[in-house]
Amino acid sequence: VALLVFLCSVFPVYWMALTAFKPTVDIQSATPTFWPSTVTFSHFATAVDAPGFWQFWRNSVVVAGGGVLLALGVALLAAYAAARMRWKGRRAFVLMVFVAQMTPWEALLIPMYVIARDTDMLDKLSMLTLIYFMITLPFTIITLRGFLAAVPVDLEEAALVDGCTPFAAFRKVVFPLLAPGLMSTSLFGFITAWNEFAFANLLIIKNQGDRTLPVWLSSFSNTFGTDWGATMAASTLFMLPVLLIFLVLQGKVTSGITAGAVKG
Amino acid sequence: MVAPTVLAAAYLLGYPVVRNAVISLQDFGVRQLVRGGAEFVGFANYAEILGDPKFWSVVGRTFVFTAVNVVLIMVLSTFVALLLTGLRKGMRLLVMAGLVLTWATPVIAATTVFQWLFQSRLGVVNWVLVELGFSRYEGYSWFADGTSTFGILVLLIVWQSVPFAALVLYSAMTTVPSDLYEAARIDGASGVRIFTLITFPILRPMFALILCLEVIWVFKSFVQIWAISQGGPGEATTTLPVYAFQVAQSLQKYDIGAAVSMITVLLLTLVLLAYFRQMFKQEREL
Numbered sequence: 001v002a003l004l005v006f007l008c009s010v011f012p013v014y015w016m017a018l019t020a021f022k023p024t025v026d027i028q029s030a031t032p033t034f035w036p037s038t039v040t041f042s043h044f045a046t047a048v049d050a051p052g053f054w055q056f057w058r059n060s061v062v063v064a065g066g067g068v069l070l071a072l073g074v075a076l077l078a079a080y081a082a083a084r085m086r087w088k089g090r091r092a093f094v095l096m097v098f099v100a101q102m103t104p105w106e107a108l109l110i111p112m113y114v115i116a117r118d119t120d121m122l123d124k125l126s127m128l129t130l131i132y133f134m135i136t137l138p139f140t141i142i143t144l145r146g147f148l149a150a151v152p153v154d155l156e157e158a159a160l161v162d163g164c165t166p167f168a169a170f171r172k173v174v175f176p177l178l179a180p181g182l183m184s185t186s187l188f189g190f191i192t193a194w195n196e197f198a199f200a201n202l203l204i205i206k207n208q209g210d211r212t213l214p215v216w217l218s219s220f221s222n223t224f225g226t227d228w229g230a231t232m233a234a235s236t237l238f239m240l241p242v243l244l245i246f247l248v249l250q251g252k253v254t255s256g257i258t259a260g261a262v263k264g
Numbered sequence: 265m266v267a268p269t270v271l272a273a274a275y276l277l278g279y280p281v282v283r284n285a286v287i288s289l290q291d292f293g294v295r296q297l298v299r300g301g302a303e304f305v306g307f308a309n310y311a312e313i314l315g316d317p318k319f320w321s322v323v324g325r326t327f328v329f330t331a332v333n334v335v336l337i338m339v340l341s342t343f344v345a346l347l348l349t350g351l352r353k354g355m356r357l358l359v360m361a362g363l364v365l366t367w368a369t370p371v372i373a374a375t376t377v378f379q380w381l382f383q384s385r386l387g388v389v390n391w392v393l394v395e396l397g398f399s400r401y402e403g404y405s406w407f408a409d410g411t412s413t414f415g416i417l418v419l420l421i422v423w424q425s426v427p428f429a430a431l432v433l434y435s436a437m438t439t440v441p442s443d444l445y446e447a448a449r450i451d452g453a454s455g456v457r458i459f460t461l462i463t464f465p466i467l468r469p470m471f472a473l474i475l476c477l478e479v480i481w482v483f484k485s486f487v488q489i490w491a492i493s494q495g496g497p498g499e500a501t502t503t504l505p506v507y508a509f510q511v512a513q514s515l516q517k518y519d520i521g522a523a524v525s526m527i528t529v530l531l532l533t534l535v536l537l538a539y540f541r542q543m544f545k546q547e548r549e550l
Contacts, residue, residue, distance in 0.1 A: 009362040016377045077269040100277040106486040107525040110512045111284040195370040214372040235373040246368040
């Protein structure tokens with residue numbers, strides 16, 4: 001039974017990779033083979049050579065990376081405020097961030113479109129960056145707040161007593177301890193933005209060169225027709241960075257999600 | 265330096281929601297989008313939606329879709345989590361690796377792969393079905409029929425959602441003290457009774473949290489449906505988020521679309537309230 005569960009969860013991914021490596025003759029034969037007779041990289045070549053591949057790839061990296069960096073900067077300050085400072089409305093703020101984390105972003109497609117039009121940001125990658133910033137922000141604040149709360153206040157106070165300014169105390173004492181948390185949080189945010197499809201699909205309409213990888217992949221039939229080998233190769237390439245990040249983070253992702261979304 | 269950041273964050277997160285609410289109360293079409301100057305019409309948009317039988321069929325479909333998915337996800341992930349607790353270490357790591365792999369698959373990559381699996385002429389699913397003796401599936405086109413498209417979407421979403429739920433439930437199950445199980449086993453309780461009398465009651469808050477999360481996630485799922493069928497064929501897979509998008513995008517009735525979104529958000533807020541009640545209850549217990 002365990003094996004069955006394993007097979008069910010792995011099969012689609014296996015089939016994707018397999019198709020990507022199979023020669024076209026095998027893909028189109030009436031009896032599918034479950035092991036490649038010969039391995040070919042030609043599908044990957046087709047996918048990479050497809051018009052605009054590198055540009056879409058670059059767009060995706062810029063948009064996701066930019067959004068996450070912005071979110072990280074703002075979230076660091078906000079998380080610090082939420083974890084360390086006493087101020088009126090702090091509880092309300094934390095609660096609001098939780099609500100924002102849970103809101104269905106897809107429901108906000110329409111106002112985003114209207115806002116983008118009003119501010120002349122339609123068809124611009126900067127708009128997408130801002131949206132990814134917003135989408136990743138709540139999650140980043142919540143997890144960073146958790147990591148910050150785990151850093152003992154005494155350490156910071158000791159630094160203050162020794163004559164550090166609050167900022168220097170933060171930079172020299174708290175920040176190094178926080179670095180692993182920052183790393184995993186930002187990588188996770190990056191995946192979220194990397195995978196995002198709905199907004200990228202809606203907001204980049206006229207300027208086809210500014211599309212991102214998910215949108216490009218979903219319109220694969222326009223690009224590759226019925227060349228499933230190339231399509232699967234493109235999917236594999238798209239999935240690879242995410243998989244690598246997951247491998248790096250492994251357990252941290254699970255605990256980060258449970259800490260962020262379930263326990264808080 | 266901190267105060268402005270907090271304010272800016274609050275503003276950024278709040279503004280689109282407010283804007284959505286405002287649009288839903290206005291007469292907002294293409295003309296207003298281009299020229300501005302939308303007029304307030306009160307709840308006329310809501311009245312129009314609620315009087316539209318199509319809206320109600322979409323709502324009904326969304327509930328069925330959510331119910332089917334969530335029930336399947338909860339049952340399967342509970343089953344997988346229980347399975348994981350009973351496995352030897354090597355096998356357990358293997359299954360967990362498979363689950364993580366599934367979980368890591370980007371939504372768009374998964375939808376593309378599922379389209380390939382169920383492709384009518386060369387898809388492997390049809391081949392397996394024919395080999396098993398169901399010859400009517402030769403060249404069967406899954407995406408031409410409403411019910412089968414619906415079924416594939418359910419399969420896709422369940423496939424993607426089970427790993428998270430199963431892994432969280434599994435890690436929760438490992439926190440249950442093992443002497444409780446031993447005591448039950450000595451008393452001669454069966455596996456089913458152990459689950460219903462020990463595991464489930466102890467982990468009930470955890471089950472409730474995951475249930476709420478999955479309801480929200482499935483209810484709002486848009487990308488999978490849009491990428492595979494765009495709500496079709498006909499309107500067989502049009503759920504509320506897809507409907508809101510269609511009305512706004514292709515009919516350019518932004519006001520109606522915004523109102524549908526507001527209704528979606530309000531419905532989900534109810535689930536969210538249940539989630540937060542559960543969460544705070546659990547926090548107090550900790």
